[in-house]
Amino acid sequence: MFFLKKKKESEDKKTFDHELKKTRESFFSKIKNLFLRKSKIEINVIDQMEDILLSADIGIPTTIKIIDNLEKRIQKEKYRDTQDLYNLLKKEIENLFINIKNECLEKKIKSHKKPYVIMMVGVNGVGKTTTIGKLAFLLKKKGFHSIIGASDTFRAAAIDQLEIWANKAKVPLIKQHMYADPASVAYDTLQSAKSKEKDVVLIDTAGRLQNRIGLMEELSKISRVMKKIIPESPHEIMLVLDASTGQNAFEQVKKFTFFVKISSIVLTKIEGTAKGGVAIGIMDQFKIPIQYLGTGEKIQDLKEFDGKKFINCFFEE
Structure with a gap:
């Protein structure tokens, strides 16, 4: 039963990924390539990240909010590794959804x-x-x-x-x-x-x-x-x-x-x-x-x- 449940979850994920293929490939590939090229956080990494968020049609106000929060966290917590920044970007986007009630x-x-x-x-x-x-x-x-x-x-x-x-x-x-x-x-x-x-x-x-x-x-x-x-x-x-x-x-x-x-x-x-x-x-x-x-x-x-x-x-x- 557990195996069948996991198999269905895996199949659902593949289907969902396929349905969002164009957005996923455009956004993910740009973010991935950006972080692969650099190991340390540089000033222009934030600028490039901002361009990627805007190109995904996230919108100017939300992009500014994400970037501002990232810059504050980097200054306060002294992130130096791009993998940390990658995870932090994901977390900041997740935070946008936390307080929005979405009842089934x-x-x-x-x-x-x-x-x-x-x-x-x-x-x-x-x-x-x-x-x-x-x-x-x-x-x-x-x-x-x-x-x-x-x-x-x-x-x-x-x-x-x-x-x-x-x-x-x-x-x-x-x-x-x-x-x-x-x-x-x-x-x-x-x-x-x-x-x-x-x-x-x-x-x-x-x-x-x-x-x-x-x-x-x-x-x-x-x-x-x-x-x-x-x-x-x-x-x-x-x-x-x-x-x-x-x-x-x-x-x-x-x-x-x-x-x-x-x-x-x-x-x-x-x-x-x-x-x-x-x-x-x-x-x-x-x-x-x-x-x-x-x-x-x-x-x-x-x-x-x-x-x-x-x-x-x-x-x-």
């Missing part, structure tokens, strides 16, 4: 009276509709009964696309015609969820961020209407971001957190980019937990985010 979605669903209502938000093109299908499939595998509401009624083919994913996940979909009132769809979805005793409701929303005032009013209206059915809903507002956009993802978080309280984040398309370091910067700067990583095009390609595993992937051979 499964536990949150179980601790609430059903149905647990999740509003999915994000700009067009980040993979929001795909993520809803994947999340519905994942929750079904864990034994939860979900229902999806197609409240993005303004984008061409959005309802059809969501229906395809709902069928793949074998989860019911509540929909109306294009240009229907999004709040009305959400209302119908929650009514159906209550009558059919569903565990989870997933509400898709429009992603027209260029019209911020209109989007804010729309999301507020959806929330108000849902509260008529379930007063404390939505229990969760999940923001979907595309990892490959790098620094642009930071701007999207800023804009959405300006008018809605984001509970958690899904970072998509992580397998195809070298900009995975954006996860570190976002969690540090906004203190919002990353709940899932989108790691591919298949319905099963949605993985629970594990901060420790994520950081280890950056640093281990």
Whole structure:
């Protein structure tokens, strides 16, 4: 039994490393090469390390914080060996995750009276509709009964696309015609969820961020209407971001957190980019937990985010 457990852990690690291959190779190889070339800590090593952190799209504020902490530790504790600095860098990045509460979605669903209502938000093109299908499939595998509401009624083919994913996940979909009132769809979805005793409701929303005032009013209206059915809903507002956009993802978080309280984040398309370091910067700067990583095009390609595993992937051979 112990052997089988260890074997599965090893296989999971290999899979995870492969899914983060581009970020891992870009970041790890640069860090590794930097430390291989030097045995003693020199002033320019810190500068080069700063460039590597920035190139991984960790972001300027978080990079400055890491570098400042490293310089203070070097002065105070008199590190001279680059291996010590390498380990210290990893520790400093790990410290960014320590105080960020990242409760498992499964536990949150179980601790609430059903149905647990999740509003999915994000700009067009980040993979929001795909993520809803994947999340519905994942929750079904864990034994939860979900229902999806197609409240993005303004984008061409959005309802059809969501229906395809709902069928793949074998989860019911509540929909109306294009240009229907999004709040009305959400209302119908929650009514159906209550009558059919569903565990989870997933509400898709429009992603027209260029019209911020209109989007804010729309999301507020959806929330108000849902509260008529379930007063404390939505229990969760999940923001979907595309990892490959790098620094642009930071701007999207800023804009959405300006008018809605984001509970958690899904970072998509992580397998195809070298900009995975954006996860570190976002969690540090906004203190919002990353709940899932989108790691591919298949319905099963949605993985629970594990901060420790994520950081280890950056640093281990």
